[in-house]
Amino acid sequence: MAEEVDIIDQVVGQEYKYGFTTNIEMETAPKGLTEDTIRFISSKKTEPEWMLEYRLKAFKYWQGLTAPSWQNFSYPAVDYQDIIYYAAPKEKITLDSLDQVDPELLKTFEKLGISLSEQKRLTGVAVDAVFDSVSIATTFKDQLKEKGIIFCSMSEAVHEHPDLVKKYLSSVVPYTDNFFAALNAAVFSDGSFVYIPKGVRCPMELSTYFRINAENTGQFERTLIIADEGSYVSYLEGCTAPMRDENQLHAAVVELVALEKAEIKYSTVQNWYPGDKNGKGGIYNFVTKRGICLGDYAKISWTQVETGSAITWKYPSCILKGDYSVGEFFSVAVTNNMQQADTGTKMIHIGKNTKSRIVSKGISAGKSHNTYRGLVKVNKKADKARNHTQCDSMLIGDRSGAHTFPYIEINNKSAMVEHEASTSKIGEDQIFYCNQRGIGTEEAIGLIVNGFCREVLNQLPMEFAVEAQKLLAVSLEGSVG
């Protein structure tokens, strides 16, 4: 036992690889949130009047709300007047050319393994790089344009594609949805916008990389993906942040719209700074993600690998409105040290013959707590809706916790809903067995955990599956004796 504790303590000393800070001159909004802050953000982005009005409405609504408190974790109340809501590198960024981007910024993304320059780009992946409140660059834009695909920053979309934005923004997650969605609608800064035209299969992975850099700043990005009839897109987001002693808020909203026979595959590899071993610092990752299958035979698939953040609180969900539409949720959530996670999904069956599948793998090490919370709801008219939920928890060491809260609401007798759950502990037997074959303890844990998550990792695009596997191993390094 003593040995186990020692090794858990070693984890604690584990360095967060992406904890560096970029020194760059920033332009920021004054601390705090008032109508002026919103006007400031909107004017910085030279937004049209309708956008500002939308923000102000959301802000008024938000002012009447209090933060929710039903979650299965505790955190000190966030002082919303103590946050900076807008921070952007001072240099004027033209989106047309990388030459005008501050080399310091390019270096930052380079260090994170995201090359924006022509020569070193990852082939087959188009990247939108978001630094604090603004998008720095979007690669492969022209190639995508040839197919009619729009992949740009949200700020740009507001100007260039106002009709699409007006039609779909807030259509899946209205600002009245919840406290953080209202806050995001009021102050969102940037994020990615994607439109795939009818019948087009997006030829490459689209990806957004979010980086928080500035101090005392929150990141409130907004992502909107629309897949028109019969189209297909696979999208991936990644995120990191510097190591800082204070907590930083990340309250994003992601909306997905899949029309008839369209498919959206949305993958997340979340590695925000998790805080130190005593739970000091780290990101509060309070995000609203939801997709709607508007048309028949549409499909939305969420895959998430959550290893970072002090607190992860989100439920990527699917509204299955079209008949025969399909929703999927594949999740790996790892918590170590003092991290907390309360995550899962909602599958809302509205159309007939709709199907959903949930596979959740929670891994808790150190003194962390990991909660799965999921809702499967079958509406009255959703004849023959089907759901299968599989929810597995793994405990490492004896000071961590795993919790499961499944909610099932069935209003149609023809529904078939199945729920399976399991909890296991990485056993000394398993580790010794690996040791006896020449595999060291660290590698053994990596192997066992990756095996446990295999179903989910298999869902990730090839380019990222390997990275995600490594990330899992690193975030649990040394967590067992």
Add this chain to the structure above:
Amino acid sequence: MLEIKDLKAEIEGKKILNGINLVVKPGEVHAIMGPNGAGKSTLSAVLAGRADYAVTGGEVSFNGKDLLEMSPEDRAREGVFLAFQYPVEIPGVSTTNFLKTAINEKRKYLGLEPMEATAFLKFMREKMELMEMDKALTSRSLNEGFSGGEKKRNEVFQMAMLEPKLTIMDETDSGLDIDALRLVSAGVNKLKDGERSFVVITHYQRLLDYIVPDFVHVLYKGRIVKSGDASLAKELEAKGYDWIKAEVEQEANA
């Protein structure tokens, strides 16, 4: 190859091994027999480096190196293989992936480059043919849902892949029907090359009909109380362990 001198070990304060002496030379097959609770499985666990057991005395050298000083993984990398009595299930990890990791960890330890995927797969195919392994087993999750016989065959297959110098078989015959026993034994016999050594721990003589030992030792109350050749195993089969127990008691009283 293996030299055990006056080895003593206990678990949770309970003395299990009370001074074991054993020398195994290259190419030899030693059988260790004994009644339940004699310390047979403890001996294999201590040699493999299980942390639950405390070594309280004695020495074990393996090819001139102090085995007891080494971590379990280093013992494995040096060439000690334990065929488990109860092989462990690892969900989601295929036997292929598991063995690739194990082999490359060993190669790293020996200062060799990792084996490339194609070379590895070729090597594995050869060993599978040799061991008459069902292809399907290697792509399934390690030991998960395997029958008792499949698990034991998989142990022998892993042994073939890892090419150890010394194999300790911990009651590999337990829970096997006669057909599975034949298959497992045939696998082991194919791996005998005059260099590799085997320590076969078993409660019953029947395994030794197939894997013929050069020496048979009887373990009782944590000591080797009698040694002989293969005929000793037959004698035990015929007479049981009681006469050995009686002999030991007599000596103790004398």
